[in-house]
Each structure stands twice: as C-alpha cells, then as structure tokens.
Amino acid sequence: MLSGLQGGLRNAVKKLVGGGTVDEAAVKEFVKDLQRALLQADVNVKLVLALSTKIEQRTLAEKLPPGLPRKDHIVKILYEELSRILGEETEFKLSHDKTSIILLAGIQGSGKTTITAKLARNLSKQGHKVGVVGADTFRPGALVQLKMLCEKIKVPVYGKENAKDSVKIASEGVKHFKTTDSNIIIIDTAGRHKEETGLLKEMQDLNHLNPDKVLLVIDGTIGQQCYSQAEAFHKIAPIGGIVITKLDGAAKGGGALAAAAATGAKIVFIGTGERVDDLEVFSPSRFVGRLLDMGDLKALLDRVKDLEIEADTKKLQRITSGKMTIDDLYYQIEQMKKMGSLKKILDLVPGFSSAMKDQDLDKLEDKMQHWRIIIQSMTRTERQNPDLLNSSRIHRIAKGSGTPEKEIKEMMSKYKQTKSVMKASRGRQFRQMMKRMQQ
16 A cells, blocks of 8 residues: 555654664754655645654654653654644544435546445445445446446445436435435446536536535545645535545555645545455544554454454464364465455554565465465365375375475475464464454
8 A cells, every 4th residue: 555655654764763863964864755755655845845844843842752762752753743634533424313315526537436336335334224326427337337336245226227317317316215224325426527517517416415425536546636626526515525546556645645635625435455345444543554564453453343254262272272274274364365465464563564575475475375275175184184194195186276296395384384383382472463353
C-alpha cells in the first residue's frame, strides 16, 4: 500500500534513528528527507512546506517528555502531524431502525461500481439489509457488472437494461426497496468528466432524493487533483464523505489522501485491493502507523473477526505443544489465504513489513501455494503421520502434485523446523497472539 511514500518515510526515520547525535543539522536533514518523500507521493507543495516547518519547529522547541529519547520524540511528532493532515477520526454508522439512502458520486473510472458492491458487503456484515440501485445509464455494461458483483455477495439489485433516465431509475429503485425489508439503499450513479454540465446537473437532480449520505468516490492515482474534483461535486451536492480507491500501490496515493482531507470532507473508506472485502474504514492515526511501520494490529484483529476465523482449540493445542501435523499446517495456510496476501497481513503487524523484502514475501507466498497443492496430494494417513514419508511416497506425491521431489523435502524440512521451534518455546508468543485475535 503506497509503497513509494511508505518506503520514503521509513528510510527517513531509519536514517534518523540509525544516525549519531540529533542536533539541529540532523533535524534539518531529516526534514529534507521527509519533504522529498512527500513530494514524490504528489502531496501539495504548500502542504509539504507547512508540515515540514511545523515538524522542525516542534522538534527544536518542545521539551522532551521524561524518559523519552529525542529520536523517539521526533518520530512521535511526525506521527502526530501526518495524522493531523489526513483529517479527523470518523465513524460510518447507520441506523438499523430506519431506511437510509447512500448516493455514490464520482467521475468515470473512479471505481464507483466496484465500491458500490464493496460498501454493500461491508454494511451487510454489520447486519443491515442492503439493496442496490443501478442508476448508471451512461456507461455500457455498468448494470451487468453491478449485478455480477452483487450476486456474489447475495445483495439484490434494481435496474433496467437500456434505460436512459438515471434520475427516474434511481427514484423507482428507492420506491422498490422501500417496499422490501431493506434498510440501506445504495445508488450507483453515472460518471463522466467533472466539468460536464450534464453530469453535475444529473447529480443535482439526484440530490432531490434527499440522500442521507453522499459519498464521493475518487481514484487515488490522480493525486492532488482530488481537491478540485471534490470541490466541484461539493458545490452541487454536499459531500458527506470521501472514498479513495486504488490505493494498493498507487504512487500518488499520499497526494490523494492529503488533498481529499484538505477539502474538509472526511475520508470514510479506502479501497486497498480488488477483492470485495478490500474496503477499510479509514483511520488517519492507524493509517500513519502502518506507513511508519508501527503496524495496525487492530486492523489485523478486525480482519480475523470479520472473516469469522475461529481457532480450533485442539489444533491450536497441538501446534503450540509441538505436536503439529501436516493437516494443521494445511489449516494454517488456508486461514492465511482467506485473510488476503501475506504482504497485506504483515503490513498490519508492527516491524514485520520492513523486515522482509517484497520479493522474499512473493517467493514465500508462492511456496505456500505449492505446499498447499503438495498436501492435497498426500493421503490422510500421511498428513496425520508425516514420519511415514519415504522415497517412494515422496515420488508418488511429486507426480500427483506436479512438483519436484526437492520441493516436497524442503516443505518437510520447514515443517519439522517449525514444529521444533514451537516445542522448544511451548508456543508462548503464538498462543498470546491467537488469544488477542479472539478477544
């Protein structure tokens, strides 16, 4: 996520922490490194100068809190100031007792249709009954795409093929879902260029439906242009929140976030991937924590909870006591697969994301996928008692899984190594982490 900005900020912090005495020259050098990282992420120049000046002034003027090293104090100031420019903490809560209408706005290509499905998924998981209206009559195939996405998450869609009047469709869709048990109605609107009078007039007409929330969807790859885009829409229909999409690897994502926050509208969600679950509630402080490699354990625990991953007590006891079987290894690989990529998971754990290079993580992820196929080619008896594996059994498994015998032996070596480590430590740290995940 925002790898360029993330890397630049972490390098600046690492250089400061790994250097010698923190004097005025070291602080100025640190500030220059920050400016470089932020400008490369397309953050507005005036904002970068204001931010860096504030950090430098606070660093040189503030009295150190008792017991806190100067370097840690500087990182704390950076964390606080970055969090501040990204806006206030906010909650996106809707009542279960009344019908709420959410209108999604944005120009073409911003990802509104995908976000519509992701938002429907997010709200469904909160216990809401969601209905979606396909009011994008401008883009060919928009309704088909919306139906395909919502069918996967079992959310009903109202729309009409070849319809031309988006305002009429939206109005009909709202009336339709008000006669059902839906308490949230999400309207996916058309998107064109922000300066097209037709689009802005359409948004003005749709605003007569009195939506409870108007969410502006903005493509994170456009950087600081977010500001003018948000301003244009805000004049037509007051924006109740912003959703920034395509932040998984967006070079200009930092600029997009800062520009969106500068409009005064709150960023409520960020899109971090292509899966329907890759929509996160935006928290400036937690987001900055992840940028600076302080991690976001809460997001990790939330993800575990959302996916309803229930730790099997017997499996956990076997793993942590050093009696792990290949079945248990397979179970762990499957759970991690449900949670998303290994890079995303480690990005949430303090210190882990910078401990491994991306290419190493990719290799490990590939290996885990291969191990999954290897385990599927083993018999139940072999999975329960791996010591049975001899050369003929390994040859058979290699043939069945389409993998070299060397890779099977490597997996078995890693399995035995993990088992030994768990046995030696009695799995204390692992058990503590799993307990935290279940709280």
